Amino acid sequence: MxxxxxxxxxxxxxxxxxxxxxxxxxxxxxxxxxxxxxxxxxxxxxxxxxxxxxxxxxxxxxxxDTTLTEPVHASVNGKTSNISSPSSELFEISHIRTIYHMFVAVLIIFCVSTLAVDYIDQGRLVLEFDLLFYAFGKLGTVTWVWALMFVYTLLVPYYTLLFWGSFYHRCPSKLGLSVCTALVLAALQASVLGLLPIYAVVQHQLPPASRFIVILEQIRFLMKSYSFMRESAPEILKNTPKQGEKVHIPTFSTYLYFLFCPTLIYRESYPRNTHIRWKYVGVTVTMILGCLFYGYFILVRLCVPVFTSESHQPFSKRAMVLAVFHSILPGIMLLLLCFFAFLHCWLNLFAELLQFADRMFYKDWWNSTSFANYYRTWNVVVHDWLYYYGYRDFLWLSRRKFRTGAMLSVFIVSAVVHEYALAMGFGFFYPVMFFLFAIFGVVFNFTMNDKRQSPVCNIIMWLSLFVGQGVQVCLYCQEWYAQIRCPRTGNSIWELVTPRSWSCSHQK
The missing domain is CATH 1.20.5 (Single alpha-helices involved in coiled-coils or other helix-helix interfaces)
Structure with missing residues (x-):
């Protein structure tokens, strides 16, 4: 060796x-x-x-994703940020304002045509709004139900967090305290924000618009209170107070502000404007009222005459196809009206009154070449909530292994909530929205993804919106008149979930 x-x-x-x-x-x-x-x-x-x-x-x-979706929560150089809505910027372009003026002109034509028809048929020039008054009936009941939900949402979640946060770091059994507090809060949430609105809507037989007010506010309060607890509890968990110090709990005023400001993501501070533009407030309120009457005239002039006469006709494939195509124009007009009235006017109104500077409630969804981008940009307020508390939390629980599952879970939850709102609002179960959202929406989301950049894809998106809105307006209007002509005779589960238009459309 x-x-x-x-x-x-x-x-x-x-x-x-x-x-x-x-x-x-x-x-x-x-x-x-x-x-x-x-x-x-x-x-x-x-x-x-x-x-x-x-x-x-x-x-x-x-x-x-956080950079693109997170609202601006800090001032820059001591000045508040003011992120305006895309429509506000578009309306500064004269060509876009012309389109807005065209819609106003159509509203005037609706008013004139209604006056002319009433004068020819009845010999008088009176605009009657019977359908509008019926839809918003029983506002007294709506007021006390809303007030009860608001007071509960304002007090119970906040003081529950205050109680839990005050004892958490001093309690020997932290897990027991957390579980008991969560169970008690969940039971209260299910009783007051879950069952109470449903009981009020069903027991008092509220008309459609009043139903939607109660149900949509129910959903909003649930999402707001969840965001408040979800954002505040982790901060208490990770920030152990030093000897003699108190646990940092959000102030009551910040939570109260959050309940009214147009966002579903709780933060202790938001970018604020320096003053309120009262002229802008007046113009916005006028536009909201204009959209309300616009929707009324669309229903009265384009929907009611078609489906009133159709309800006395026997069902046939030809009649169904014609009804769908008759519903496409009012359907897409109602979609644009709902978007403009709520996502632009209503949210901007509260943002202005509360000096809330972050106005990114939606993005340029009309330019989308993929349904994935359309879903992200149509309603940024709700999308942010679903992204943070649905998609990201699902990924965290699954250790980032099931991105497709996370996306599907968000679609299913969104479809269920949309269908629940429509079922409670109309007073019958007809899962058209759920079928279109959970099946066709999922398919389009995966097939027409962000890789699609061709203008043809934008045409396909608009074509799908036109057809989808036509189908929804057609089927929901048919079911509405079928429920009137053939009311339920019992309360069995099968009768409650079976559309009346399937068995009543042939009766006269």
């Missing part, structure tokens, strides 16, 4: 045994063993590389 000696920088000699090295080089078994170890090490390095790249990609994706 050969040996060699080497001397390091400090003069210390090391003996290297060369015999074993030479044996390793001449031993084929050693060569095979080292080759296997190298291959396994290479595979391990590749696996680690893939995991690291996936984690980096997830982190970058979260940072990008």
């Amino acid at each position: 050969a040996t060699a000696q080497t001397t390091n920088a400090n003069g210390v000699r090391h003996r290297c045994v060369l015999g074993h090295k030479m044996d390793d080089l001449t031993n084929p078994v050693g060569i095979e063993s080292k080759t296997d170890d190298a291959a396994q090490w290479h595979k391990h390095v590749q696996r680690v590389k893939v995991k690291i790249l996936q984690q980096v990609q997830d982190q970058l994706s979260d940072i990008l």
